[in-house]
Amino acid sequence: MNTKKSGSKSSIINIVCLVLLAVGIFAWSRELAGNPGTTNLSEYAPWGLYIALFLFFEALCAGTLFIAALGSNNLPRLKMAVIGTVSGVCAGIAILPDLGSPLTVWRLLFAPNTSAPMILDVWFLGLTVVFGILLILGLSGNKEGLTRLSRIVLPIVTILLPLGTAWLFTTLPGKVGWSSSLEIGVFIAQAALAGLCVLFILQGIAKNVANITSKLVLAFLLINLALIIGEVGQALYSSGIEALPTKALLRGGFAPIFWCQVILGVIIPSILLAMNKSPLIAGVLSLLGVVITKYLFVVKGNIYPFLNIGESLVVPELGAGNEGYLMAPTYVPSGFEWLVGIGVFALGVLLINLLLPRVTNKQVGVINIIQDINQIGVN
Amino acid sequence: MQITRRNFLKGMGAVSAAGALGMALNFPGVNTFASAQEAGVTEKKELKGFCLMCKHSGCCNIVTVENGVVVNVEGDPDYVTNQGTLCARGKSTIMNRYNPYRVKAPMKRTNPEKGLVVDPGWVEISWDEALDTVATKMREVYDNDPREFIYFPGFAMSEFTMYGLGRGNRLPRIVGSPNDSSTKGQFCCIHYGVNMILANTPTATADYRFCKYLLAIGRGGGVNGSYAQGESRGLIYALENGMRLVCVDPHCSTEASLGEWVPILPGSDLPFILALLHVILYELDKYDKDFVRDRTNAPYLIGSDGDYARGASNKPQIWDLAEHKAKDFDDPTLINPAMQGEYQLKEEKVKPAFMLFKESLKDYTPEWASEKCTVPAAAIRQIASDFVASAQIGNTIVVDGHTFPYRPAAAITSRGVTNHLDGDIADVSSKLLNVLIGNIYVPGGLHGTKLGDNLITDPDGVVTPSGEATPCTSFTYPPEHFDLLEFMPHRHSSNTVACQVMIEPEKWNMEIKPKVLMVAGGNPILVNGSPKQGEKAVCSVPFVVSFSYHYDEIAQLSDVILAENCMLENGTFMDYMGNECSLTTGEPGFPGKHVARLYRNAVPAIHNTREANETIIEILDRMGLISKLNESINKAAMCGPRPFSSIPLADKYKLDLNKRYTYEEMWDRTLKTIYGEEYGLDYMKKHGHIRTYNLSDKESYSSYYNNTVRHQLYLQTQKRSGDFLLPKIKETGLDGEEYFGMSWDDLAKHYLPVPEYIETNLHNAPEEYDLYAITIRLHMSFFRLGSLDQNPWVLDWNNRYNPFYNSICVNPIVAEAHAFKEGDIIVAESQFGKTQGKVHITETMHPRAIAIPGALGRYVKSLGEKTSRQTCFNALLNGSLGYCNPIHGGLETTARVKVYKA
């Protein structure tokens, strides 16, 4: 491997990331300036892409760090610790553009309302990132003490992290799309799947996929599928208003995304894994599945903003209803939101690219991972 | 607040720049508003005033001004009508002050070419120049032939001249012209029936305190207009008190939803009402027989000429069955008046009027009507029987110690009934429904807006019709009224006819041509059934001046614009005549207390605009006519002791003929004349209103004063009018079809003494126009009042939350037939025009009708791009003769249409 060449490629990636990050920051500044139309968020879709990204990075962070903390040394623990920790940072960063007054964000840490579930997120995410860093330091500097400490704390906080977020959503009264307890399971399963995918991809790159990893990924894909089927089945058999959001996913404006999630994100990777083919593609698709799942979860809560009084309600701004209940229009992120979202991703890639070569001794950056994927693809 | 010239120039510069850009009046970046803040001073003032964002206008308000900025408008809790409440329109008026499309200074056009899409090339001029120009032009006409001065007042937000300098015609009369035509008239012809049968004006009202069954045909009872001055409250009170509300309407309105909805095909009220009369007379044979015998002209004997057979005394005769002979109607020996039969009077065979009335209704069975109006025959029978049963015929009630007959049922109609080619007949017939149950002017029954002692008994013992129903007694030809008053002596104001005639007055052999047109608070283009006709008419006048608040259609076609204050900036008076939907609200004492003279303390104007009455005085001054104005005021002051009345100024308040007075001084003297020294301008400034009169509850019912006068069941005055007029018209030799849109024989059918069904142009439309289009009232959009179609709050909220706003409403059956989905853009096309808009699919529509709600749509872009693109109902109508009711001049406001996807 030509280190120089990959080094220059790496810096190209860094530059691209920096550019994307700058574009993202610019887009964010437009949003902050209150320019009309910069976001497609509204009072009927107060949360969107940013929260979905937060949930994705959170799942990625929790799952990856859980494995990194508990895994045995024959696993790429350090790489996972870096990726997991950076994901945690990205989760935090993804929230920032969602805040109308980001300058007051310090209040979350220093003047919180401790009875708000969102504060759990702040604490758990903070702890996760801190211990993620400790783990990185421990593993890269061979500081056993730090590694051991993290090994004890991280498994706990990485489980609490998605739980806290799940509680935040499920305890909101009257949000029929979010209130099912099933969602708590989904949060955990998604985190596990995301972590396993990272492991799987790293092993794939190193061309030493452990059989058990592949099986575990498949298992969690199937668990996810089971959860989706469970939710859909419950919705189809129920006639109550609680079932409407899920039904709307099957048929409404979000349906193409829903089916994309099921087919691309779950079924195809499952088949690939079962047939032992293109493991990296399967891994990437599964991760994509997690992203889409999070997006659909976020929007699901606001499809029926009016609850029961939405029956036979007519609000031209919102368009038509389904089964007599008024629905909110399909939320699709605006161009600016995409730019900001991409900026967050770019930041993640940049951080990983900068960190990995420094903490591991060899030149392993994202560039190598991509090169490896290409090679596998060619093979 | 200091008004600096800079601000106007800024505003002005924007206007001409926009003009250059093809009238897309957009001025971003320009300081559109005069600077609001006075450096350093914080000042908060509360001003008492009244609201005029709707025609009913009986609400007093309090305006809060902070540093020159209007920050609040709310109802005045001290006034008995609105009790501190205001409707959405009254609340939203703040935005009118800050409307960027306002005319901010007097303007003159520089482009001699006129047209709705032609840039006028506005140039700001001084008030001096503007007023001189106008006065010079008007003086020229005055010196030549004053009849060539035409005055178009309107209903619009600042309907100043109606309540100000003499009910719309003081100015033209001073100038010496008979030609004034209220632009809104063709949509407001609701007076003829109530003028004739109740001798009241402007409308017939219900009595929510006592009514138990209200049959509302093509009319709202206050809630659909969300009037704050007591009518909405009153209707709700009545419903809570068990009143049944039956709404006969092609659309299930808010009121129909509160009550019972009877869907009806638009424009078929006449057969429906005729069938009700038929059922009552032929099937139920239950009506207030005592009232019909003693309090109507039903027993009067009618000769072969259709008029009252008269005795030696020249009085109408009644056949006394007791003595088998005819007697004077007021003969005290009269015992048993004949209502049926045929009798010999001198050489003549005569019949009681009742017979003729009843016979005329013989064929109008519910089955016959049902085919035409789609209301099931059984429903018609049910309504007739409920109506009569609820009337509690024979019952009495004591109010304030006075015993009245108690008739807690009423049938009310309004524009939905009157605005058809047969609307005059349908409306009058609906009044006869009420006469039959004897509910006229008694608790629970039918009343007129004017309270108290109103009824004048004529020598025939019958109530003298008022206003527009006054029988015609003169005819001049060639006509000198552009609105053909000569041919339509009962017209309200047929502005679209006026426009049609103005284009080619020679066609009607008129000797005069329009020379100067002044428009004030009206819009002859927008409310013309045919906008092109309105445009052409206005452009045919060599000099047009308009009082304009904003750059609307008429401003666009003017030579000079006299910039007008917005409502809040207009310090002015109003003679509030009383609630038009219901006499009572349920609150004891309400009816006698709510009628008042109102005053508005003005908020200082932010632009170089003026109050219009002052401007008119100034013009008259420059014309050298101040003495004529003062003379007119001396003779007939601004108002009299009752609404719609006038008295001479008391001697000590008389105006010096050669001195110029302000509008406020004229009112000051008027009020002092009526109420005494301490009730002048100062009192009004402080209190905002003064009660017109103080009637007790019993005194507010007119029958308290006059319970002997007879009402018309047999429409003798109408017939009399026709008998005079029709031969005169025929003598002109004009062809009815060509000059009047209908044959003279068809016209004669409108002058019959008994109701008769007629087929109209509406029913004869080509078959492809399979649907009937109507407009419906929206709380925040009707009558084109208050510039509500530009008001950003109104627009924004309605677009977001009101599915009926700016839409075309169709029943799901129509939607399915055309594969429309909610929100699709569709076209509604009539024989005369088309409009497009988003479809709202709603079960609240009759399946053969569509509705285009609200008064929306513009023909100019100078009020904003959005406003010009709204769905416009009027575009479907026809404003020419043949589509105007030949009696009251109302436009046929149902259009036959077809719909399709855009």
Place this chain on the structure above:
Amino acid sequence: MRYGMLIDLSKCIGCAACVMACKVENGTLTGVYWCNVYTKEIGKYPRVKKRTMPSACMHCTNAPCVKACPTGASYHTEEGLVLVDYDKCIGCRVCLNACPYNARHYNFTDQRKNPYYEGMEMTPFEKVKNKNHPIGKAGKCILCKDRLNDGKKPACVQTCPTQCRIFGDLDEPNSEVSIAIRNNGAKPLYAHLGTKPSVYYIGSI
């Protein structure tokens, strides 16, 4: 003391005077309606009815918006009002999601860029009122707290042409509003959610 309101749906005519009154009083941003009225169409032709549903913040005693607010920006006053302290609000919009009544709003846009009159500058009215609506903060019905201090009723209550809203102290059993609630068996919206609203309705919702 707990301020509350009773809305009689059988008297509401959907005129939206209350909506405009709220606009006038609070000068909310373009498109933001703290007080709103929704239209319903119930039934099939010809047995169909239009119904209206006025709605604003219910000033819940057990307010999920207050609970969910991570910084304590949302709070209860002594009179039972639920208010937002703009200084503390970080604009996370969890309260918009927490409120089951859609009573929470958010200042997404800068009023200067989205003024009432499209394409124009802000009216002087907006300029005066705009300071109460900082961008990036959650807003909501404040029960016209300044009017209450002046001894007036909330703007929506005062302006209603059918007087279908009654305002008063729910803790005072003999207040007009308490009596009317009792006599009419009025109920809050979504009582089952346990939010304990201070706004009650007469009539079916």
